Each structure stands twice: as C-alpha cells, then as structure tokens.
Amino acid sequence: MTTRRPMRIGVLAVAALALAAPARAANITIKGSDTMVILAQRLAETYMKKNPAITIQVTGGGSGTGIAALINKTTNLANSSRPIKAEEIAKANANGVDPGEYRVALDALAVVVHKDNALKELSLQQVNGIYRGDINDWSEVGGAPGRIVRYCRESNSGTYVFFKEHVLQNGDYAADCQTMPGTSAVAEAVSRDRSGIGYGGVAYFAPLAAVRILSIKKTETAPAVLPLKDGRPNNEVVWSGEYPIARWLYMYTTGKPSADEKAYLDWIVGPEGQQVVSDIEYVPLKGVLDGKKPAVH
Amino acid sequence: MVEGGSLMAGTAPGALRTASLEMPRAGGGRPGRRRGLGEAAIELFLRMNGWVAVMLIALIFVFLFKEGVQALFSIPLSDFLGTTVTDYRGNPKVVRMWQPVSELPKYSLLPLVCGSFLVAFPATLIAGLFGVAGGIYLAELASTRTRETLKPFIELLAGIPTVVIGFLALATLGSVLQGLLGTTYRLNAFLGALGVSLVIVPVITSLTEDALRAVPDELRVAAYGLGATRAQMIARVTVPAAVSGIAAALILGMGRALGETMIVLMATGNAALITLNVFSSVRTMTATIAAELGAVAQGGEQYQALFLVGSLLFTLTFTMNLIAELVLERMRRRLTL
Amino acid sequence: MRRGLAGLVFESLCRGLTFVTCAALISILGLIVVHGVGVITPEFLFGTPTEGMTKGGIFPAIFGTICITLLMIMMALPLGVAAAIYLVEYAGKGLGPRIIRAAVNNLAGVPSIVFGLFGLGFFILFVGRNIDRVLQTGLLFGQPAMLWAAATLAILVLPVVIVSTEEALRGVPVSHREAAFALGATPWQVVRRAVLPQAYPGILTGAILSVSRGAGETAPILFTGCAYFLPRLPLTEFLGIPIINPLDQFMELSYHIFIMATQSTDAQVTRPIQYGTTLVLVTLTFVLNLAAIITRNRFRRRLGAARP
Numbered sequence: 001m002t003t004r005r006p007m008r009i010g011v012l013a014v015a016a017l018a019l020a021a022p023a024r025a026a027n028i029t030i031k032g033s034d035t036m037v038i039l040a041q042r043l044a045e046t047y048m049k050k051n052p053a054i055t056i057q058v059t060g061g062g063s064g065t066g067i068a069a070l071i072n073k074t075t076n077l078a079n080s081s082r083p084i085k086a087e088e089i090a091k092a093n094a095n096g097v098d099p100g101e102y103r104v105a106l107d108a109l110a111v112v113v114h115k116d117n118a119l120k121e122l123s124l125q126q127v128n129g130i131y132r133g134d135i136n137d138w139s140e141v142g143g144a145p146g147r148i149v150r151y152c153r154e155s156n157s158g159t160y161v162f163f164k165e166h167v168l169q170n171g172d173y174a175a176d177c178q179t180m181p182g183t184s185a186v187a188e189a190v191s192r193d194r195s196g197i198g199y200g201g202v203a204y205f206a207p208l209a210a211v212r213i214l215s216i217k218k219t220e221t222a223p224a225v226l227p228l229k230d231g232r233p234n235n236e237v238v239w240s241g242e243y244p245i246a247r248w249l250y251m252y253t254t255g256k257p258s259a260d261e262k263a264y265l266d267w268i269v270g271p272e273g274q275q276v277v278s279d280i281e282y283v284p285l286k287g288v289l290d291g292k293k294p295a296v297h
Numbered sequence: 298m299v300e301g302g303s304l305m306a307g308t309a310p311g312a313l314r315t316a317s318l319e320m321p322r323a324g325g326g327r328p329g330r331r332r333g334l335g336e337a338a339i340e341l342f343l344r345m346n347g348w349v350a351v352m353l354i355a356l357i358f359v360f361l362f363k364e365g366v367q368a369l370f371s372i373p374l375s376d377f378l379g380t381t382v383t384d385y386r387g388n389p390k391v392v393r394m395w396q397p398v399s400e401l402p403k404y405s406l407l408p409l410v411c412g413s414f415l416v417a418f419p420a421t422l423i424a425g426l427f428g429v430a431g432g433i434y435l436a437e438l439a440s441t442r443t444r445e446t447l448k449p450f451i452e453l454l455a456g457i458p459t460v461v462i463g464f465l466a467l468a469t470l471g472s473v474l475q476g477l478l479g480t481t482y483r484l485n486a487f488l489g490a491l492g493v494s495l496v497i498v499p500v501i502t503s504l505t506e507d508a509l510r511a512v513p514d515e516l517r518v519a520a521y522g523l524g525a526t527r528a529q530m531i532a533r534v535t536v537p538a539a540v541s542g543i544a545a546a547l548i549l550g551m552g553r554a555l556g557e558t559m560i561v562l563m564a565t566g567n568a569a570l571i572t573l574n575v576f577s578s579v580r581t582m583t584a585t586i587a588a589e590l591g592a593v594a595q596g597g598e599q600y601q602a603l604f605l606v607g608s609l610l611f612t613l614t615f616t617m618n619l620i621a622e623l624v625l626e627r628m629r630r631r632l633t634l
Numbered sequence: 635m636r637r638g639l640a641g642l643v644f645e646s647l648c649r650g651l652t653f654v655t656c657a658a659l660i661s662i663l664g665l666i667v668v669h670g671v672g673v674i675t676p677e678f679l680f681g682t683p684t685e686g687m688t689k690g691g692i693f694p695a696i697f698g699t700i701c702i703t704l705l706m707i708m709m710a711l712p713l714g715v716a717a718a719i720y721l722v723e724y725a726g727k728g729l730g731p732r733i734i735r736a737a738v739n740n741l742a743g744v745p746s747i748v749f750g751l752f753g754l755g756f757f758i759l760f761v762g763r764n765i766d767r768v769l770q771t772g773l774l775f776g777q778p779a780m781l782w783a784a785a786t787l788a789i790l791v792l793p794v795v796i797v798s799t800e801e802a803l804r805g806v807p808v809s810h811r812e813a814a815f816a817l818g819a820t821p822w823q824v825v826r827r828a829v830l831p832q833a834y835p836g837i838l839t840g841a842i843l844s845v846s847r848g849a850g851e852t853a854p855i856l857f858t859g860c861a862y863f864l865p866r867l868p869l870t871e872f873l874g875i876p877i878i879n880p881l882d883q884f885m886e887l888s889y890h891i892f893i894m895a896t897q898s899t900d901a902q903v904t905r906p907i908q909y910g911t912t913l914v915l916v917t918l919t920f921v922l923n924l925a926a927i928i929t930r931n932r933f934r935r936r937l938g939a940a941r942p
Contacts, residue, residue, distance in 0.1 A: 034897060037862070037897075041687070041863055045684070055866050057861060057863065057864045057883070058862060058863050059861050059862040059863070060862050060893075060897055061591050061592060061862075062591075062592050064398070064592035064593070065591045065592040068591075068592055068593055068595075072595055073773050074773070074777045074778065091597070147481055149481060149482060154567075154588050154589065154592075155396070155397060155398035155589065155592075156398070156588075156589060156591070156592025156593075160398070161398065164399075170400055172394075172396060172399055172400075172401075173396070175392075175394050175408075175568065175569060175570055176568050176570055176577075176578065177568055178482065178484060178566040178567065178568050178578050179566070179567035179568060179569075179580070179588070180567070180896075181562075181588065181896040181897055182896055182897030182898075184896075184897060184898055184900055184901050185896045185897065185901065187900070187901070188901040188902065189483070189484070191902075192472060192483060193483060195481070204900075207900070208900070208902075333820070335822075336820050336821060336822055339822045340720075340724055340821070340822075342716070343716050343717075343719055343720035343724060344720050344724065344725075346713055346716035346717040346720060347716075347717045347720035347721055347725065347731075347734050348734060349713055349717060349792075350717060350734055350737040350738045350741055350792060350793075350796065351733055351734055351737040353737075353741060353789055353792070354737045354740055354741055354744075356752070356756060357744065357748065357749075357752045357756075360752055360755045360756045360760070361748065361751060361752065361755070363755075364755060426651065427651050427652075427654065427655050430647060430648045430650075430651035430652060431648075431651065431652040431655055433648045434648040434649055434651075434652040435652070438645060438648060438649060447652070447656065449927050450656055450659065451655065451656070451659075452923075453659065453920065453923060454655070454658075454659045456846060456847075456850070456919050456920070456923045457659075457662065457850075457916065457919070458849075458850030458851070458852070458888050458915060458916070458919060459850070459852070460850070460852045460888045460889075460891050460892050461662075461666070461850075461888075461891065461912050461915065461916060462662070463892075463895075464891050464892070464895045464908065464912060465662060465665060465666075465912075467895055467896075468895065468905065468908070469665065495658060495662075498655055502655075526638065526641045527641065527645070528640070528641025528642070528644045528645050529641060531644070532644060549743070552743060553743075555745070556743075556744070556745025556746065556747070556748070557745070558745065558746055558747040558852075558853040559852050559853060559892065563892070563895065563896060583745060583747045583853075586747050586750075586751060587747055587750070587853060587856060590750070590751065590754065590856075590857055591856065591857050595759065603751075604751065604755070607747070607748055607751045610745060610747075610748060611744065611745070611748050614743055614744065614745055614748075615740060615743070615744075617743075618739065618740055618743040619740075622736075622739060
C-alpha cells in the first residue's frame with residue numbers, strides 16, 4: 001500500500017534524527033515542590049526574559065518528586081519545601097549524585113478554615129490533635145458543633161512532610177484526611193467546605209476571600225500570631241521565628257552546579273530574584289532586599 | 298455480514314465482536330505451487346508483527362511482576378494486610394492504612410482494594426441499569442432511523458476523554474451533589490462512581506445490544522405466536538436468552554471501572570479508608586499509583602509496593618476480561634447451535 | 635389490562651433511561667461549550683501560558699498533543715496493520731492465531747495506568763537506560779521523553795488499529811481474493827493489489843479513532859514525558875529546518891486540564907482556562923470521531939455497492 005512506505009521512512013527518519021539530535025540544548029530542568037512551583041515559574045520567566053539564551057523548564061509534582069528526580073538524575077535542579085533527608089542523600093550518593101543545598105526563600109505555612117467558621121485562632125497542640133484524628137468535632141476547639149473535615153497533601157509533598165515533622169511531631173495523619181494533589185486544590189476544597197480545615201503555603205491562601213487564615217499559638221499561653229500583615233505575608237514574624245510554622249524553601253543541585261546553573265542560583269538569591277520572591281508573596285531572605293548580602297549556604 | 302469499524306473497536310467489546318471468517322489462502326492444498334523467497338520473508342515479517350501483541354502482554358506481565366514481586370521480599374507479607382503499631386498507651390493494635398511515607402511505613406492494601414471496589418460496584422450498578430435499558434431500547438424498541446442516530450451518539454459518550462469527566466465532576470458536579478444530598482465529604486466514592494458510570498454506559502449498551510441481536514428471531518416469533526405482548530417477549534424471552542451476553546457486558550464494565558484512573562484521582566478525595574459508606578472519601582488502587590509513582594525513588598520500597606499494586610490491578614482486570622470472554626464464548630456456542 | 639400496563643411501564647422505562655443517557659451527554663457538552671466558548675480567542679489558541687499559567691494561551695499544549703499523536707500513529711499503524719493482515723489473510727484457526735487474538739483482547743482491557751507503569755518501568759528505565767549504556771550518551775534516552783510517551787500510547791491504541799483493520803479487511807468480499815488467486819497472484823500480491831486498496835478507508839477509520847483515543851488519554855503520559863510548563867516547543871534544528879525533537883518533554887491538552895484543575899496557582903482564577911482547554915480537547919476528539927464515522931459510512935456504502 002502506497003501510504004505505508006512513507007510512514008515507515010518517517011519512523012526511520014525520526015529515529016535517525018533522534019540519535020543525531022543534540023542532548024537538550026543549554027537548558028535547565030527544575031522539578032519538585034508544588035509550593036514553590038509558582039515561584040519557580042515566575043523566577044524562570046523573569047530570568048529568561050533577561051537571558052534569552054537559556055531555557056528553564058519547571059515541573060511541579062511535590063518535593064518528593066523533585067528529590068526523587070534528583071536521585072534518578074532526571075533533573076538538573078530540584079525545588080523542595082523541606083530539607084533533604086539523610087537516607088535520600090545516601091541514595092543519591094549511591095547513584096553518583098552529591099546534592100548541594102541552596103536556601104532561596106522562606107515560607108509561612110498557613111492553617112485555614114472556611115470564612116464562615118467563627119474560629120480565629122488555634123494552638124499548635126490543637127492543630128496537632130485535629131490532624132492526628134484525636135479531635136474530631138469543631139466544638140472541641142471552640143467552634144460551632146460539626147464534624148471536622150481534614151484536607152492534606154499527598155505524601156510526596158514537602159508541605160506534607162514538614163507539617164508532619166513540625167506540627168504532628170512525627171506522628172501520623174488521621175486516615176480520613178482528604179488527600180489533595182496541590183495546595184491550590186486544598187485552598188479550593190476548604191473554600192467550598194464549611195467544616196473544612198487545610199494547610200499550605202500562605203501565598204496560596206492570602207488572596208482568597210473564601211478562606212480565613214488562622215492565627216497560631218505556639219503554646220496554649222503564647223500570643224496568637226497571624227502570618228499576614230495588611231493582607232501580605234508578614235516577613236518579620238517569619239524571620240524572628242515568632243510564627244511557629246515557618247520554613248525554608250530549598251533548591252538542590254546534582255553536585256557542583258554548572259556555570260548556567262550557578263548563575264541562575266546566584267541571581268535567585270540576589271536582589272532581583274528576591275524581589276520576585278517578595279512579589280509572589282513569599283518571604284524573601286532576610287536582609288537581601290535591604291542591600292545586605294545574605295547568608296545562604 | 299460483519300459490522301464495520303465501530304467506534305468502540307479496540308476496546309474489549311469491539312475486539313470480542315470480530316467474527317472469524319475463513320479467508321482463502323494460496324498454497325493451501327494446491328499441489329505444485331511454490332512460494333518465492335520474497336513471499337516467505339513477507340509472511341514471516343507479518344507473522345512477527347502478529348506476535349508483537351502477545352509479546353507486549355507478556356512484557357507487561359513480566360515487568361510489572363518483576364518489580365512487584367520484589368516488594369514481597371522487602372516488605373513482610375502480613376504488612377500488606379495491616380501493620381501493628383503501639384498506641385499511646387503502649388498497647389499494640391493493628392491498623393490497616395496505606396501510609397508509605399511515615400516513621401513506620403504502612404502498606405496495607407485493604408483500603409486501596411476496598412476503595413477501588415467501592416467505586417466500581419456502584420458504577421457498574423448505575424451503568425448497568427442505564428446500559429441494559431439502552432441496549433434493550435436500541436435492539437428491540439427503537440426504529441431503524443432512531444437507532445442509526447442514537448448509536449453514534451452514545452458512542453460519542455465513549456469518546457469523551459476521562460480527564461474531562463473527572464474535571465467536570467470536580468468543578469461542578471461535586472458541589473451540586475453536596476448541595477442536594479448534604480454529604481460530609483464533597484469528594485467521595487459516589488461522585489467517582491457517577492463519573493465512571495458515564496464512561497462504561499456505552500460499553501454495556503453496546504454489548505447488551507449485540508447480545509440481544511444475536512438471539513435468533515425464531516424465539517421472538519414463537520413468543521408472539523403464543524400471544525405475548527412486545528414487552529412480555531422482551532422481558533420473558535429475549536433478555537433471558539441473552540443473559541450471558543448481558544452478564545459479560547456487566548463484568549467487562551466492572552473491569553473497566555476498576556481500571557479507571559483520572560476520574561477517581563480527581564473526584565474521590567483520595568483518603569485511604571476502609572469503609573462501606575459510599576459517600577465517604579476513598580483511595581483507589583489506580584489513583585494511588587498515579588499520585589505516588591512520580592515521587593518515588595526507583596528501586597525503593599514504596600516504588601516496589603506501587604508496582605505490586607499495579608500487578609494486583611492488572612491481575613484483577615485480566616481475570617475479569619477472561620471470565621467475560623469465556624461467558625461470551627459459551628453464549629455464542631449456545632446460540633449458534 | 636394490567637399486563638398491558640406493566641408492559642407499557644417497562645418499555646417507557648427503557649426508553650426513558652436511554653434518553654437520560656443522551657441527555658447526560660448533551661448536558662456535558664453543553665456545559666463545556668457554555669463555559670469554554672468565551673475563552674477561545676486567537677490569543678488563546680496560539681499564545682503561550684504567562685503569569686504563572688493564569689493567563690495566556692495553550693498553544694504549546696496543542697502543539698504537544700499533535701506531536702505526540704503523530705509519533706504514536708507512526709509507531710502503531712504499521713505494526714497494527716501488519717498484525718491484522720497476518721491474522722486475516724495468512725493465519726488460520728490454529729492455536730497460534732487464537733493466542734494472538736486473546737492477547738489483543740487482553741491488551742484492550744489493560745487499565746491505562748498500568749500502561750503508564752509499563753512505560754516507566756520498561757521503556758524509560760530498561761530500554762532507555764540500556765541504550766544510554768550502549769551508546770554512551772549519558773542520560774539522554776533514560777528519561778521521560780516524547781519518544782517513550784508515544785511508544786506507551788502506541789501500545790494502548792494497538793488493539794484499536796488491529797481490530798479496525800481486521801474489520802476493514804474482512805469487509806472486502808472473499809470473491810475478490812479468489813479471483814486474484816485464480817489469476818495467479820501470490821498471497822502478498824492478493825493482499826497488496828486486491829484487498830488493501832479496498833480496505834484503505836476502514837484502516838483510515840481505525841487510524842482516526844486511535845488518534846482520538848490517544849489524544850484523550852492522560853494516565854499513560856503522566857510519568858513518561860509530560861511537563862507542567864515548558865517555555866519553548868519541543869523542536870530542534872536539523873540542517874536548518876526545525877523538526878520535532880522526540881527526546882524532549884512536551885505539554886499536552888489532557889494533562890494540562892488535569893494540572894490546571896488540581897495544581898494550578900488558583901483553581902478559581904484559572905477555571906476559564908480549564909474550560910477553554912477542555913473545549914479544545916473535546917472539539918478535537920469530537921471532530922476526529924465524526925470524521926471516523928463519516929469515513930466508515932462511506933466505506934460501508936462503497937462496499938455495499940461493490941458486492942456482487
């Protein structure tokens with residue numbers, strides 16, 4: 001049949017070209033944290049506008065995905081909203097990868113409820129109890145009676161792991177936590193659920209009118225701290241540690257960064273990159289935007 | 298007379314529909330006819346292509362089980378049912394949870410299997426109701442013109458990408474349903490089941506229609522001869538005669554429902570619970586693989602566990618397809634005698 | 635007449651339920667059109683996503699979808715057609731062909747996520763990594779890429795191609811084959827000159843259907859090559875002409891819908907984009923399926939006229 005031969009030639013041609021084609025030219029692949037993906041994308045967009053020769057491609061999927069990709073050598077840089085674990089470093093080393101760590105921003109983790117929920121503050125203990133399944137009704141924490149519907153992230157999320165380690169004290173989440181694929185899914189779910197509670201990077205929730213960000217008390221007697229100020233993230237309470245659930249945002253390299261990668265990373269922690277961080281409503285590194293040099297790594 | 302190019306060709310029902318007519322082959326029984334070397338080479342090439350499908354199924358089998366079996370070595374077998382933890386009072390108790398990322402990784406398969414079936418059963422029931430009714434209508438009640446317009450219409454339903462249905466369930470139907478029924482969880486197994494049923498209705502309709510059409514007309518004529526109304530003929534004669542075909546349709550539909558990924562990933566809430574409450578959130582096997590595979594380091598425990606889940610899923614759907622095929626074989630043999 | 639009433643109820647139930655099914659389809663399409671049609675502008679269709687994917691267009695996703703389905707059909711069509719020719723023209727009723735047919739049936743019933751698992755475990759990790767080892771190309775083939783995603787999709791649509799082609803071949807009257815043999819043709823000549831030219835529209839139907847199926851599948855490409863955001867198209871230069879680079883990642887319409895609906899920055903803000911993308915994808919599959927139906931009907935009519 002006359003149409004099959006050209007098709008076979010087509011397949012062979014593509015195969016031949018695939019072998020001839022150069023490896024992905026001058027570009028940086030970044031995978032990882034869903035919390036950081038908007039940030040990473042905006043940073044990439046801004047940087048590429050100034051440096052048209054470089055292409056940066058960004059994929060989300062969760063911090064676990066990024067670090068796994070780093071270990072599997074399927075990415076150049078990994079975004080992570082949690083520090084890399086010792087066993088991950090060991091796995092990476094076994095694969096010939098020596099991860100280098102860069103702290104690029106900070107983030108406050110917000111705990112949110114529906115705007116119609118009268119609750120305004122919770123202690124860390126109470127959040128712990130809610131997410132571990134010990135507290136199941138809003139009346140137990142001072143709200144109107146109703147079943148608590150918990151929303152959390154998938155286990156590959158750095159946010160999931162960070163929350164587990166620092167709020168749940170390494171305990172396990174309750175089995176009935178609704179697992180959402182991204183922070184924006186958590187935000188959307190809580191905004192539609194009067195009895196819902198969720199958590200995630202504050203940048204996702206700050207602009208939403210349908211959710212309320214709770215003030216968190218470090219202990220029962222400590223003052224309640226809101227991670228917002230005038231509707232934007234409150235950098236001071238994050239830098240000072242007053243807000244108890246704040247974290248670093250990291251980028252990891254597969255070893256010594258290439259020249260392009262190093263230039264990009266240096267740009268990110270410099271004033272221009274940090275300005276983008278601040279614009280996207282994450283917390284920039286302390287002191288960079290004031291002109292001082294940051295302590296990064 | 299063979300039905301040409303159905304839109305569902307290539308799905309399980311389409312493949313099962315192909316009749317096996319015998320084609321004349323040259324060289325067969327003709328003395329003194331020698332085929333050239335070129336002919337032999339072409340035939341060899343075509344034969345190899347034919348075996349590719351077999352090779353692919355075998356490869357899928359091998360690669361899935363190769364990794365999955367390793368999970369059985371690195372994780373104790375009892376862990377797949379439940380894990381023993383110590384509660385805060387120091388007493389041991391068995392929890393059945395799927396929580397691979399944890400101080401104490403838990404790999405119980407029970408919530409996942411329970412979740413898959415809690416979506417698949419209602420979906421098959423709902424789709425079975427609509428599908429069998431549709432098949433009866435198309436085969437027995439509709440005029441030819443109506444059938445010619447409706448059939449492609451229903452097949453179009455089969456052509457909608459599942460991600461679109463999942464998206465609509467998540468964006469619109471979920472809230473509507475919660476408003477109507479007042480459920481605690483907006484995203485639950487029932488919502489997933491509704492979405493999945495949309496996908497398998499065309500499968501069941503098509504196979505039911507085929508099964509009914511395959512019933513010989515003599516049976517219908519005989520029923521009329523005995524004074525039955527049309528409805529009585531359908532309900533008491535035709536449908537019972539085609540019952541194996543309809544059963545096969547339902548089994549195939551359930552297999553398809555078990556294998557559905559995108560709709561359940563977006564609409565069921567993904568909470569690994571063991572429950573019979575269809576309005577609770579569940580986590581299916583397919584959604585677990587889809588959500589977690591991207592994040593695991595290759596060769597690790599969780600990676601192997603996910604391949605084990607995949608192997609289990611593959612085995613389940615494979616078995617269902619096999620049973621359906623056998624049932625259909627039996628029906629074909631019975632009706633053609 | 636109680637019996638008459640029960641019968642009437644039964645028939646109306648069947649009729650009613652069927653129409654509910656059709657109504658469901660209409661409302662799905664209606665919903666998508668109503669919410670999506672306002673978003674479709676030339677900028678949407680030809681622009682790239684900007685501002686963290688909350689604005690802009692979806693051209694890279696459209697382009698990626700076209701690329702991946704093209705690659706997929708280039709792999710699946712020759713394979714499937716050859717297999718079908720073997721099954722219909724050469725094979726008899728022995729054990730071998732029965733095993734092949736059973737394999738095709740079972741391939742049709744494999745869940746799509748299992749194909750994704752297979753694509754990752756076999757194509758990327760086994761084939762890709764080994765090619766890298768043999769050719770010493772570092773980590774070029776052993777990563778998610780369009781090539782592997784297309785291969786995974788090709789396996790998924792193989793049953794569609796095989797069954798459609800089989801039906802097309804069987805639609806050609808046996809008398810044509812017998813006549814060709816009587817004139818002294820070899821088996822291959824019979825196939826090539828007498829059967830295939832007539833079966834061509836049916837094979838085309840199968841190809842169109844498989845493209846439609848491949849464009850709509852998401853699960854197999856989740857881990858085998860799809861990307862969240864690519865700043866440039868998966869092209870590369872060869873002698874100055876831009877061609878598709880099969881080792882690149884790609885954006886795709888169905889994946890885009892999934893990502894936008896679940897992981898975008900603000901799902902409410904991007905809702906119009908989600909509906910717009912959905913409309914584009916559904917229109918694409920709809921148009922393809924319609925083309926397949928038309929081709930099939932024309933094929934049937936032509937064959938019907940050709941029958942002695």
